[in-house]
Amino acid sequence: MxxxxxxxxxxxxxxNLKSTNGQVVLTSEVYSSKSAAENGIKAVKKNAPxxxxxxxxxxxxxxxxxxxxxxxxxxxxxxxxxxxESMMESCINTIKTITQDAQTKFIPT
Numbered sequence: 001m002x003x004x005x006x007x008x009x010x011x012x013x014x015x016n017l018k019s020t021n022g023q024v025v026l027t028s029e030v031y032s033s034k035s036a037a038e039n040g041i042k043a044v045k046k047n048a049p050x051x052x053x054x055x056x057x058x059x060x061x062x063x064x065x066x067x068x069x070x071x072x073x074x075x076x077x078x079x080x081x082x083x084x085e086s087m088m089e090s091c092i093n094t095i096k097t098i099t100q101d102a103q104t105k106f107i108p109t
Contacts, residue, residue, distance in 0.1 A: 001025075001095070001102040003041050005034070013037035017044065017077065017095070017102065025091050026068060026077040034106075041104055043076045044068060048099040054092055056085075064088040068095075 005015045013034050017026035026044070031037040047053040047070055055067040055075075063081035066088060070076050082088040 001098045003044075003102055003104040004107055005037055005041070005104055006107045007034070015041055015104075017099065019091075019094070024080055025095065026079055028077055029075070038104070040076055043070050045099055045102070047071065047076065049096050051092075051096070056088065056092075066092060 001020065002018050003015050004018055005013060007013050008030075013031045013036070015028045015037055016024045019025050028037065028040050028044075031040060047068060053069050053071075055069055057065055057067065059065060059081060063083065064085050064087070065079045065081050067075045067079075068077040079088070079091065082091065
């Protein structure tokens with residue numbers, strides 16, 4: 001897995017956590033500075049191993065997704081949509097075990 005940290009044309013930052021096949025599995029909120037986004041990545045790494053930090057949900061169209069929350073309850077990442085609960089759980093289990101070693105790649109505008 002890899003974090004891709006991006007800066008948009010407005011000067012804001014966000015990151016995506018990508019799987020080894022390049023698929024986005026988690027997307028962050030928008031941050032006003034690069035350091036704030038880097039702190040968001042640290043928060044994902046810190047909270048990812050704890051199952052209680054995952055808020056599992058079902059969208060209006062029946063797709064499965066989750067929010068990853070920090071200890072204070074703030075959402076630090078939102079997953080992609082999955083066709084099945086088992087696919088979502090598989091992604092969560094991967095994030096729990098591999099995220100700690102994920103590198104960060106900065107992609108400027």
